Amino acid sequence: MPDSQPTLTQQLHTVAYELHGNCYLNITSRCTLRCDFCPKHNRTWEVQSYDLHLEHEPTTGEVIEAMGDPRGYKEIVFCGLGEPTQRLDVLLEIAAYVKQYDIPVRINTDGLANLLYHRDITGEMATVVDKLSISMNAQNEELYIRHTRPKLDGAFDAMLAFSACAKNAGMNVSMTAIDGLKGVDIPACERITERIGVDFRRRVLDEVG
Numbered sequence: 001m002p003d004s005q006p007t008l009t010q011q012l013h014t015v016a017y018e019l020h021g022n023c024y025l026n027i028t029s030r031c032t033l034r035c036d037f038c039p040k041h042n043r044t045w046e047v048q049s050y051d052l053h054l055e056h057e058p059t060t061g062e063v064i065e066a067m068g069d070p071r072g073y074k075e076i077v078f079c080g081l082g083e084p085t086q087r088l089d090v091l092l093e094i095a096a097y098v099k100q101y102d103i104p105v106r107i108n109t110d111g112l113a114n115l116l117y118h119r120d121i122t123g124e125m126a127t128v129v130d131k132l133s134i135s136m137n138a139q140n141e142e143l144y145i146r147h148t149r150p151k152l153d154g155a156f157d158a159m160l161a162f163s164a165c166a167k168n169a170g171m172n173v174s175m176t177a178i179d180g181l182k183g184v185d186i187p188a189c190e191r192i193t194e195r196i197g198v199d200f201r202r203r204v205l206d207e208v209g
């Protein structure tokens, strides 16, 4: 095998990687956003020493194989260098598999799935997903657009509406913003979450949580 070809172990660690006692699943590189702070838009696919560049989008079976026994983890988290809800069917299949073992499932998401699919998917999601961590990224639309460069119109308002729908569907929702990102007002972001009635979590750039 040429040196440039990833080994099977490398590929498995790209699809499923371990941090904080959790297993993180990297199921796509596609995104609805083009965040200016994203590693892949800053010439690297490495996150906390894991190379998250996918050779191809893994099948449900490949993700389950890479994850191994979910009972070895505190939580299974869908989070890579892409938006997991871009592959909603695969995500829901894997989440349903994990739920058989009674292990909590979380998605780290941009909160734009309802905008992408033109329907409210949060009820379906809530049947197999316990928690959502939604990237608010900024306290207003202008700053949000500047930092995340959305491919779809109306993304900021859609992300806020999705968060409220997710809460009403019964998932445990927290919203995040990155401290230190230019112009981001962390207390203002937190006030938005108070209005929606969900939790707030301050993030640090390049730390996976």
Ligand code: SF4
Binding pocket: 030, 031, 032, 033, 034, 035, 037, 038, 039, 040, 080, 081, 082, 083, 110
């Ligand atoms: S949503 Fe996440 S993976 Fe996609 S561009 Fe933004 S930071 Fe990168």
